[in-house]
Amino acid sequence: DKGSAAAIPINEVDIAYVTPVTIGTPPQTLMLDLDTGSSDLWVFSSLTPSTQVRGQEIYTPTKSSTSKLLSGHTWSIRYGDGSGSRGSVYTDNFTIGGLEVRSQAVQTALEVSSSFTQEQSLDGLVGLGFSTLNTVRPSSQLTFFDNARPNLDEEVFTADLKYHATGSYDFGFIDSKKYTGNITYTAVQQSPGYWTHSLSGYSVGSGAFQASQISGISDTGTTLLYLPTAIVTAYYRQVQGAQNSQYYGGYVFPCSSTLPTFTFGIEGARFTIPASYINYTRISPTSTTCYGGLQSSSGLGINIFGDVALKAAFVVFSGTNPPRIGFATK
Numbered sequence: 001d002k003g004s005a006a007a008i009p010i011n012e013v014d015i016a017y018v019t020p021v022t023i024g025t026p027p028q029t030l031m032l033d034l035d036t037g038s039s040d041l042w043v044f045s046s047l048t049p050s051t052q053v054r055g056q057e058i059y060t061p062t063k064s065s066t067s068k069l070l071s072g073h074t075w076s077i078r079y080g081d082g083s084g085s086r087g088s089v090y091t092d093n094f095t096i097g098g099l100e101v102r103s104q105a106v107q108t109a110l111e112v113s114s115s116f117t118q119e120q121s122l123d124g125l126v127g128l129g130f131s132t133l134n135t136v137r138p139s140s141q142l143t144f145f146d147n148a149r150p151n152l153d154e155e156v157f158t159a160d161l162k163y164h165a166t167g168s169y170d171f172g173f174i175d176s177k178k179y180t181g182n183i184t185y186t187a188v189q190q191s192p193g194y195w196t197h198s199l200s201g202y203s204v205g206s207g208a209f210q211a212s213q214i215s216g217i218s219d220t221g222t223t224l225l226y227l228p229t230a231i232v233t234a235y236y237r238q239v240q241g242a243q244n245s246q247y248y249g250g251y252v253f254p255c256s257s258t259l260p261t262f263t264f265g266i267e268g269a270r271f272t273i274p275a276s277y278i279n280y281t282r283i284s285p286t287s288t289t290c291y292g293g294l295q296s297s298s299g300l301g302i303n304i305f306g307d308v309a310l311k312a313a314f315v316v317f318s319g320t321n322p323p324r325i326g327f328a329t330k
């Protein structure tokens with residue numbers, strides 16, 4: 001089996017990407033955020049209080065002839081940005097890009113935090129981290145990828161996220177039309193359940209490459225790139241008028257500033273993030289101050305290779321034993 005589906009930016013600064021999925025019989029279509037940084041598949045549902053639903057599509061299990069309540073099971077998740085949700089669990093048929101999983105655990109939200117309510121074009125998440133992170137209790141549930149794996153032509157899924165454009169997620173195959181050159185793989189330690197790996201170093205603009213093992217997680221569900229403070233200060237030292245603002249919670253700079261590129265290494269390969277990806281967004285619609293797409297990870301306790309980095313490459317998440325992650329230019 002294999003599947004392929006679109007990864008559509010939900011706003012003009014690529015804050016998140018959503019993918020159409022179908023749930024149940026007859027199929028109900030929702031737009032979900034495929035998130036390699038978590039392992040819960042949850043949706044806005046008919047059980048979500050209407051005060052917390054603002055324009056999202058919902059899953060109504062009672063309208064599906066193939067839905068089954070997973071009796072006595074609940075879940076509750078909190079994300080790094082402080083957002084969260086909780087609820088009950090059904091199983092139902094679940095399809096992404098033509099790839100179907102029967103009896104996928106679909107976590108129906110009984111409560112969502114305000115930032116999810118405000119994100120009206122996002123109807124939930126599909127966790128693609130390792131199933132050990134799943135929060136359903138008393139028995140944890142498998143991710144869509146773990147359920148699909150036995151039937152996949154190849155035990156992989158790929159992410160081809162794009163800057164201000166629609167990309168794709170593929171399951172079960174590697175589309176050689178989506179990248180150039182070779183795929184460089186590196187080891188993944190799946191503890192405690194993230195796609196954790198190292199960068200081999202970095203460079204700022206035309207500067208010399210600094211070899212240094214930088215451990216972090218490749219996370220399609222995080223918008224920006226979060227790296228150690230020393231690297232981030234070295235980057236913004238090259239940006240006229242840049243400052244680390246307590247008020248805005250990170251590095252800001254005049255929108256008119258010229259930004260350098262940022263290059264990261266995977267083993268011997270090099271991937272360059274264009275300056276435009278790092279000139280992330282104005283701090284408010286009419287402001288001439290901009291917020292950077294590269295920020296310090298010091299408050300997070302972990303480095304996060306989010307969409308700003310991932311959209312500069314074609315990324316292969318390989319569920320082989322041992323797992324590995326691959327990067328190619330595109």
Ligand SMILES: COc1ccc(CN)cc1O
Nearest residue numbers: 016079081083119221222
């Ligand atoms: C759109 O909002 C979110 C999307 C994905 C995650 C998980 N990293 C958390 C969020 O608050």
